Amino acid sequence: MPPEPPRRDAGDDDLRDADRPAEPRPAGGRDAEPRPAGARPALERAVLSGPALAVGFVLAHLWLVLDAISWRGQIYGDVTLYEWWARNGLSTGQWPVLDYDWVYPAAALVPVTLPALVTITTLGYEAVWTALVIALDGVAVWQLARSAPRGRVAAWWWLVFLVALGPIFLGRLDGVVAPLIVLALLWAGRRPAVAAAVATLGAWIKIAPGAVVVALAATARRGRDLLRDVVVPGAAVSLAVVGLALLGGAGERAWSVFGEQGARTLQAESVAATWFSVARLWDPTVHIAYNDVIYTYEVQGDAARQVASGLDGLLPVAVLAVAALAWAAARRRPDLSADVLLLAAAAGLLALIVFNKVGSPQFVAWIGPPVAAALVLAGPGARHVWSPPAVGMLLVALGTQVLYPVAYGEFLAGEPWMVVVAALRNVGLVVLLGGAVWRLGALAASRRPRVEPAPAVAHG
Numbered sequence: 001m002p003p004e005p006p007r008r009d010a011g012d013d014d015l016r017d018a019d020r021p022a023e024p025r026p027a028g029g030r031d032a033e034p035r036p037a038g039a040r041p042a043l044e045r046a047v048l049s050g051p052a053l054a055v056g057f058v059l060a061h062l063w064l065v066l067d068a069i070s071w072r073g074q075i076y077g078d079v080t081l082y083e084w085w086a087r088n089g090l091s092t093g094q095w096p097v098l099d100y101d102w103v104y105p106a107a108a109l110v111p112v113t114l115p116a117l118v119t120i121t122t123l124g125y126e127a128v129w130t131a132l133v134i135a136l137d138g139v140a141v142w143q144l145a146r147s148a149p150r151g152r153v154a155a156w157w158w159l160v161f162l163v164a165l166g167p168i169f170l171g172r173l174d175g176v177v178a179p180l181i182v183l184a185l186l187w188a189g190r191r192p193a194v195a196a197a198v199a200t201l202g203a204w205i206k207i208a209p210g211a212v213v214v215a216l217a218a219t220a221r222r223g224r225d226l227l228r229d230v231v232v233p234g235a236a237v238s239l240a241v242v243g244l245a246l247l248g249g250a251g252e253r254a255w256s257v258f259g260e261q262g263a264r265t266l267q268a269e270s271v272a273a274t275w276f277s278v279a280r281l282w283d284p285t286v287h288i289a290y291n292d293v294i295y296t297y298e299v300q301g302d303a304a305r306q307v308a309s310g311l312d313g314l315l316p317v318a319v320l321a322v323a324a325l326a327w328a329a330a331r332r333r334p335d336l337s338a339d340v341l342l343l344a345a346a347a348g349l350l351a352l353i354v355f356n357k358v359g360s361p362q363f364v365a366w367i368g369p370p371v372a373a374a375l376v377l378a379g380p381g382a383r384h385v386w387s388p389p390a391v392g393m394l395l396v397a398l399g400t401q402v403l404y405p406v407a408y409g410e411f412l413a414g415e416p417w418m419v420v421v422a423a424l425r426n427v428g429l430v431v432l433l434g435g436a437v438w439r440l441g442a443l444a445a446s447r448r449p450r451v452e453p454a455p456a457v458a459h460g
Contacts, residue, residue, distance in 0.1 A: 048152045050145070057141055060159040061134050068130070068167035074405040075171035076126050077295075082173075083125040086116035098248040101256040103294070104173065106245040107204035111176050133175040137162070140179035140369075143186050147376040154375035157390060158182070161368040164394050166401030172362040177202045177209050178369060184212050185345060185373035189338055192216060192229035200237040207257070208366045211348030214319060218326040219341045221334065265308045268297040268412065269403060270359025271426045272307055278423050280414040288412060296360075297412060308357040318351040325437065328444035338377050339385075340443060346370035346389070347436035354433050359426075361404040364397055367432070385439060392432055399425030 046052055068075040085102075089095040090113075096102035097109060104112075115128035144155040162169055169175045180202035188195040196216050202209030213234055220226035245254040266273040268288045276299045280286045287300045298304070326344035330337055349366045353359070371393055374386045403411060403422050410418040 047156070050152075053141075053145055053152055053155055056156065056159055057138065060163050061137070063163060064167050064170055065130060065134075068170045071167060071405045074408070075167045077171070078173075079126050079129050079171050080122060081295075082112045082129070083116060083122060086113045086125075089113070090116060095248070097245055097253050097256070098250050099253075101253055103257065104206060105204045105241075105257050106250065106254055107201060107241045108173055108206065111173065111205065130170050133170050136176060136179040140182040143183055144372060144376060147186060151376050154372045157375055158368060158372040161372070161394060161397055164397035164401065165364055165368070166397075166405070168362045168401070168404060169365050172360075172365075173206050174208075174362040174365040177206045178365040180205075181209050181212055181345075181349075181366065181369040182372055184209065185342065185369055186376065188212075188216060188341055189377065192220075192225075193233045196230045197233040197237050200234040201241075204238065204241045208349060208352055208363070211319065211352055211366075212345050214323050214348055215326060215341050215344035218323040218344055219330040219337055221330070221337070264291075264294065264298065264357060266299040266304045266357050267359045268299055269361065269422060269426075270357055271354045271429055272311055272357060273299050273304070273359065274423050274426045276304055277411075277419055281416055281419060296358075311355055311357045315352070315355040318355045319348055322347045322351055322437065322440070325440045325444055329440050332448060333443050333446060336443060339374075340440070342370050342374045342378060343436050343440050343443075346374075347433060347440060350429060350433035350436060354429055361400045364400045364429075367393055368397070389432055389435060392428060392435075396425055396428040396432065399428065 085096050089109075094100070095109065096104070097106045102108075111129075111132060114132065115125045119125045119128055141155050141158060144158060145151050147154070169178070180198055184195040184199040184202070187198070196213055199209045199212040199216070203213060213230065217226055217230045220230055242254050266276065268277065276286050277288075280288075285301075288297050289300050290296075291298050322344060326340055326347075329343075330340045333340065346367065349370065352366070353363050356363070371386060371390050375390065378386055399421055403418070403425060407415075407418045407421070411422055
């Protein structure tokens with residue numbers, strides 16, 4: 001039997017225009033020549049300058065830190081649990097995965113243990129944990145900002161997204177893996193093998209970055225590209241993680257995370273629980289209760305358990321369906337391979353939320369990276385396609401912060417206004433997934449670009 005951890009607080013567009021190659025502008029038109037950088041308005045140049053972005057990064061993260069401190073237990077409740085696992089392992093030799101089943105993949109032990117190696121108090125652990133998340137995010141923002149030509153716009157969007165999402169980003173492992181998703185997507189075009197390795201490592205910390213690995217595999221152009229750029233680096237990272245876990249005595253526990261969620265029912269704020277949550281407004285028999293084994297609130301009753309059981313099978317089917325659609329789109333439109341990859345990653349990550357019986361608010365941190373990367377990497381014809389989801393994700397992030405931590409008590413109590421906010425936030429997630437899938441489907445059904453023959457050269 002694993003040792004008993006301490007309790008903590010609860011909470012835990014127009015397709016044709018996008019696909020058509022850009023046509024030359026009229027020679028005398030207003031947009032005949034691109035505007036030179038020096039012609040930008042002074043305010044725009046100032047906002048997009050390096051110093052302004054650096055100040056924005058500091059202010060955004062300072063705000064998140066102060067907000068996290070103000071909520072303390074609701075944000076850092078999971079972090080105190082991370083600390084307990086690490087210090088218990090260091091003092092007794094009993095480690096998650098190595099000695100008992102854990103809810104996280106094996107490589108999560110690395111970020112969980114690092115702060116315990118250099119601190120002796122809970123406050124110190126929380127401070128180092130927060131610094132670790134901010135440092136990783138600093139690397140992601142730096143990589144975004146140095147990506148031409150729209151990297152600083154993307155970096156600003158990412159900072160706004162994090163402020164909208166709120167301090168939950170700092171208090172969960174998702175704050176570690178979200179920057180890794182950003183980096184993997186930015187590197188996918190130039191260094192796909194590195195991107196696959198980073199995404200695979202992220203998946204061994206928390207499963208979500210595996211959606212990026214699936215997207216990379218689905219959009220690989222040839223079998224040898226798939227083998228060289230996805231399978232080999234992914235297998236190398238996985239063998240290293242599993243091999244070290246096995247050397248530590250994990251045995252079958254090295255992959256026990258994949259069965260740890262089987263007994264759970266619907267988390268109260270999950271997308272699939274939306275109907276049950278709304279039904280509380282008129283049906284007093286709908287009941288939400290605290291599960292003191294896994295420290296979360298769940299919908300009770302046979303109907304909720306049946307939905308949760310169905311999602312266990314539906315989730316992998318949804319991810320595979322997205323991968324199949326991405327595979328078809330990549331082969332129909334190889335000229336838009338970068339756009340297909342970003343869409344596939346976004347759709348896969350959204351599917352992991354929409355079809356998940358676990359609906360923790362920090363999951364929303366997964367879906368910002370594809371938009372941030374798309375603002376840098378999307379082709380000229382597809383940039384406007386990402387504008388509506390960029391706004392939509394900001395609204396979803398803000399709704400998530402209102403849900404948790406701002407008004408989680410009101411949500412659990414069934415306050416009508418908060419039930420409606422939570423439902424709209426979940427509807428937004430479904431709409432974002434539907435938009436990504438529709439776009440992938442449209443690309444998969446579109447015609448291949450026709451290559452015009454070169455004009456004949458007259459010889460005099």
